[in-house]
Amino acid sequence: MEINAQSRTLSRLHLHSQQVILDNQQPGGGYLACPVMPDYQFSWFRDGAFIAYALALDGLHNMVPHRVGMSGQWDSALKFHQWSARIINERAAALERTIQRAALDQPLVLTDTLNARYNDEGTVGPSDWPEFQLDGPGLWVWSLAKYVEVARIHPLPVAWMNAIDIVVRYLAAVWQTPCYDCWEERGDAIHISTLAAIYAGLGAAARLVPSLEVEPTRAAIRAYILQHGLTPDGELAKSVGLDLVDANLLMAALPEDGLLTADDPLMRRTVARIERDLLAEGYGVHRHVEDTYYGGGPWVLLGLWLAWYKTQVGDRATARKLVAWAEAHADAEGNLPEQINDVMFDPTRYEGWVKLRGEIANPLLWTHAEYLIVQYALRTATS
Numbered sequence: 001m002e003i004n005a006q007s008r009t010l011s012r013l014h015l016h017s018q019q020v021i022l023d024n025q026q027p028g029g030g031y032l033a034c035p036v037m038p039d040y041q042f043s044w045f046r047d048g049a050f051i052a053y054a055l056a057l058d059g060l061h062n063m064v065p066h067r068v069g070m071s072g073q074w075d076s077a078l079k080f081h082q083w084s085a086r087i088i089n090e091r092a093a094a095l096e097r098t099i100q101r102a103a104l105d106q107p108l109v110l111t112d113t114l115n116a117r118y119n120d121e122g123t124v125g126p127s128d129w130p131e132f133q134l135d136g137p138g139l140w141v142w143s144l145a146k147y148v149e150v151a152r153i154h155p156l157p158v159a160w161m162n163a164i165d166i167v168v169r170y171l172a173a174v175w176q177t178p179c180y181d182c183w184e185e186r187g188d189a190i191h192i193s194t195l196a197a198i199y200a201g202l203g204a205a206a207r208l209v210p211s212l213e214v215e216p217t218r219a220a221i222r223a224y225i226l227q228h229g230l231t232p233d234g235e236l237a238k239s240v241g242l243d244l245v246d247a248n249l250l251m252a253a254l255p256e257d258g259l260l261t262a263d264d265p266l267m268r269r270t271v272a273r274i275e276r277d278l279l280a281e282g283y284g285v286h287r288h289v290e291d292t293y294y295g296g297g298p299w300v301l302l303g304l305w306l307a308w309y310k311t312q313v314g315d316r317a318t319a320r321k322l323v324a325w326a327e328a329h330a331d332a333e334g335n336l337p338e339q340i341n342d343v344m345f346d347p348t349r350y351e352g353w354v355k356l357r358g359e360i361a362n363p364l365l366w367t368h369a370e371y372l373i374v375q376y377a378l379r380t381a382t383s
């Protein structure tokens with residue numbers, strides 16, 4: 001889709017972000033995580049959820065002309081949500097088996113769970129990928145609720161209601177099972193960011209389908225986090241039993257159905273430690289202190305995510321600095337990468353990843369999505 005002069009007031013990077021996302025949506029509705037990195041030629045529920053969320057917001061103010069009555073952004077988000085619902089519904093029988101096994105206290109069977117990523121046609125990737133990640137389906141429902149709200153979808157398509165229903169029962173059945181986190185690491189642990197994504201997804205589900213009973217699970221997740229998910233100093237912990245934070249804990253303050261409000265003291269303490277431990281000189285944000293993926297550089301998407309958080313607590317000045325840092329790391333074409341390599345936690349680990357996977361993913365659609373989200377947040381923040 002050609003994005004033209006409809007929005008002369010938008011920056012080049014804003015227009016390019018729209019373009020990169022729309023260009024890399026697949027015919028079935030999935031988004032390639034990154035068009036050039038071979039391992040990223042899939043659509044992740046997590047990346048897609050943030051991308052569709054960004055498009056839902058961006059479509060409100062900066063409509064890309066597409067066809068009568070619908071912006072290009074909303075049309076794209078719609079296709080992603082249809083794709084996600086289809087993938088989930090096609091696996092309903094497997095997910096039901098998982099739900100039943102959980103009720104009988106039987107062990108999880110991985111082939112009966114949802115993968116983190118799928119090909120556009122709905123097939124799975126190589127079996128050595130850490131696919132069991134529970135944040136993705138939660139984030140999908142959270143993102144869907146935003147789309148439904150802005151695009152005023154009523155009544156909900158039956159396929160979406162079915163998919164939401166099965167996701168809710170699946171997540172309620174397995175949320176306490178260790179899984180890989182949103183960085184696809186530590187598959188033997190329970191991650192607070194993952195629980196926060198599930199929590200938000202369940203809340204959104206109940207707004208979409210009020211007959212769904214989500215409150216008992218939400219209350220159990222919240223109580224579990226407060227009991228097992230804090231560091232000795234009272235921050236949210238990266239995972240149960242770890243005295244570490246991870247920038248992915250920003251997930252706890254997702255707007256609308258998040259676990260915590262952005263200004264909750266627990267969230268503020270957590271972000272203060274993220275800033276102490278993970279904010280790089282000049283404003284990039286590392287994932288966690290043990291990160292060695294591509295040397296463990298700062299992630300552009302996390303700098304933007306922190307900027308988004310800052311708008312939620314009224315600190316637009318810091319948000320702007322973080323955005324400026326991200327903008328400075330766009331390449332000549334305006335592509336925003338996943339991470340950068342000018343400061344790394346462990347530079348000795350950089351080359352090994354380049355040999356294995358190629359250069360750092362660039363452009364990363366999720367980073368461009370965070371850019372659009374922050375643009376929206378800066379425009380609408382009240383203070």
Ligand code: BGC
Nearest residue numbers: 033040044046047182183184
């Ligand atoms: C990241 C994930 C992301 C995936 C695709 C991985 O390297 O750890 O968070 O979903 O790339 O962008």
